[in-house]
Amino acid sequence: SLVIRGEKDEQAVLCSKDKTYDMKIADTSNMLLFIPGCKTPEELNADPTSCNIIHSQIAGFSNNYWELRRCRPKLKKLRKLLMEDPYGGPDRCKDQTLTFSRYTTEDLLSLIQASEEEILHQLQVMDACKIEGYWRILEFDYKMKLLDHVTQLIDSESWSLSKVPLRTCLEELGSLEPREMIEHILLSYGRKYVDDAGEVFFEMHEDKICRAIAQMLLQNAVKFNLSEFQEVWQQSVPEGMTTRLDQLKGLALVDRSSRPETIFLLKVEDLPEDNQERFNSLFGIREKWTEVDITPYIQDLCAEKQTVGALLTKYARCSTLNGVKVYSSRRPIS
Amino acid sequence: LCDPVLSCSGSAGALARWVLVELQGEVEPRQGGELAGGLLGDLHYTCEGVPVLIVGHHILYGKVVQLEKPFAVLVKEGGAPQPSPGGPHGHYTVTALIKTKLLFKTRPKPIITHVPKKV
Numbered sequence: 185s186l187v188i189r190g191e192k193d194e195q196a197v198l199c200s201k202d203k204t205y206d207m208k209i210a211d212t213s214n215m216l217l218f219i220p221g222c223k224t225p226e227e228l229n230a231d232p233t234s235c236n237i238i239h240s241q242i243a244g245f246s247n248n249y250w251e252l253r254r255c256r257p258k259l260k261k262l263r264k265l266l267m268e269d270p271y272g273g274p275d276r277c278k279d280q281t282l283t284f285s286r287y288t289t290e291d292l293l294s295l296i297q298a299s300e301e302e303i304l305h306q307l308q309v310m311d312a313c314k315i316e317g318y319w320r321i322l323e324f325d326y327k328m329k330l331l332d333h334v335t336q337l338i339d340s341e342s343w344s345l346s347k348v349p350l351r352t353c354l355e356e357l358g359s360l361e362p363r364e365m366i367e368h369i370l371l372s373y374g375r376k377y378v379d380d381a382g383e384v385f386f387e388m389h390e391d392k393i394c395r396a397i398a399q400m401l402l403q404n405a406v407k408f409n410l411s412e413f414q415e416v417w418q419q420s421v422p423e424g425m426t427t428r429l430d431q432l433k434g435l436a437l438v439d440r441s442s443r444p445e446t447i448f449l450l451k452v453e454d455l456p457e458d459n460q461e462r463f464n465s466l467f468g469i470r471e472k473w474t475e476v477d478i479t480p481y482i483q484d485l486c487a488e489k490q491t492v493g494a495l496l497t498k499y500a501r502c503s504t505l506n507g508v509k510v511y512s513s514r515r516p517i518s
Numbered sequence: 519l520c521d522p523v524l525s526c527s528g529s530a531g532a533l534a535r536w537v538l539v540e541l542q543g544e545v546e547p548r549q550g551g552e553l554a555g556g557l558l559g560d561l562h563y564t565c566e567g568v569p570v571l572i573v574g575h576h577i578l579y580g581k582v583v584q585l586e587k588p589f590a591v592l593v594k595e596g597g598a599p600q601p602s603p604g605g606p607h608g609h610y611t612v613t614a615l616i617k618t619k620l621l622f623k624t625r626p627k628p629i630i631t632h633v634p635k636k637v
Contacts, residue, residue: 213542213543214540214541214542214543214623215540215541215542215543215544215545216538216539216540217538217539217540217541217558218536218537218538218539218591218614218616219536219537219538219539220534220536220614221534221536222536222537222539222561222620223537224537224582224618225563225567225569225582226567228563229567240561242539242558243536243591245545245553249589
């Protein structure tokens with residue numbers, strides 16, 4: 185079945201199990217009559233005996249109809265709702281028993297304008313987990329604390345980063361943090377697999393871990409000296425991992441025009457969801473963007489079969505600066 | 519708040535097929551009053567499969583069009599008097615699909631049955 189979703193102040197969308205569609209009313213000056221059982225010429229030709237008069241009733245008529253157009257699921261609200269009460273660990277819970285901004289899957293299905301599969305997928309992308317039946321996002325500091333426990337254990341046990349045993353992690357860390365949280369952090373930052381003996385292991389995601397550690401460093405100041413940051417960042421990641429600036433797409437932006445070069449935190453999930461507003465926001469941050477720099481911040485706006493290039497053509501003005509193609513706003517920014 | 523739900527009556531294979539007739543302009547009852555219950559006209563197909571509609575003393579020629587985007591006909595079911603807080607607030611059932619329309623967009627021609635001959 186299909187569901188129409190939206191609150192009174194939102195534009196209605198129609199959702200299937202896994203897709204979301206904008207709903208619009210289309211008007212026509214023509215009159216549309218609907219006739220049940222009306223036969224087409226092919227159907228009549230196929231049945232030559234029915235050449236008598238067929239009495240048909242017109243079931244109804246209309247001047248308008250609902251038109252559907254596939255759209256991006258509206259998921260920014262999901263993050264907003266879950267950020268109302270992020271989970272900071274079992275110790276923190278005690279002060280907060282009565283804040284009820286907690287959402288079950290059913291709650292989310294009635295509040296978020298997206299299909300069930302799109303919502304569940306986004307929950308996985310956000311590393312959300314279900315605690316006591318409610319979907320929770322982890323507080324960043326708590327997430328890093330859990331990750332730190334795991335990386336320190338990997339280091340002290342000298343495990344390979346691609347073969348981290350679940351059982352030992354739970355045994356060694358179970359006294360420090362809830363077992364569900366330890367398993368959750370391993371699932372968030374690693375790929376689960378089972379070996380021939382049936383033991384569960386995790387292959388840790390180097391890129392994702394390096395990215396999280398970069399965020400931890402960058403959120404402490406407005407901007408950083410790029411080379412200093414790169415040095416500290418490499419020293420902060422687990423032994424055996426290599427940091428690369430391309431791990432930070434959609435998380436941080438490098439300013440190569442400043443002397444010295446700098447880097448600052450800019451998270452795509454903090455930017456507006458609407459296309460025009462997103463571009464306005466980006467051009468407010470920086471007047472001229474190269475395609476390489478802007479792509480991570482507009483990639484998620486692409487509709488089915490739409491390219492970043494098509495978006496840039498529509499919302500930006502292309503020019504050349506020092507031989508490099510750059511994009512800027514189509515209109516003057518106030 | 520939530521959210522009308524659409525579901526199919528029966529399996530997709532069992533859905534009724536309706537046909538859309540599209541007319542330019544408006545249809546008015548001859549003597550005023552309502553359209554409901556009245557006769558619209560006669561629909562014929564020529565040997566070549568061209569639909570011909572006779573409405574009152576007008577004749578319209580149309581064509582059969584396979585719809586690129588088919589329509590679904592929805593019927594709103596009477597909602598529960600007290601919908602549950604988290605549950606759907608309305609229910610539409612898909613009762614039919616429309617994949618074909620008969621489009622009449624040429625100007626209706628009056629049918630003249632008696633043309634006095636000029637002497």
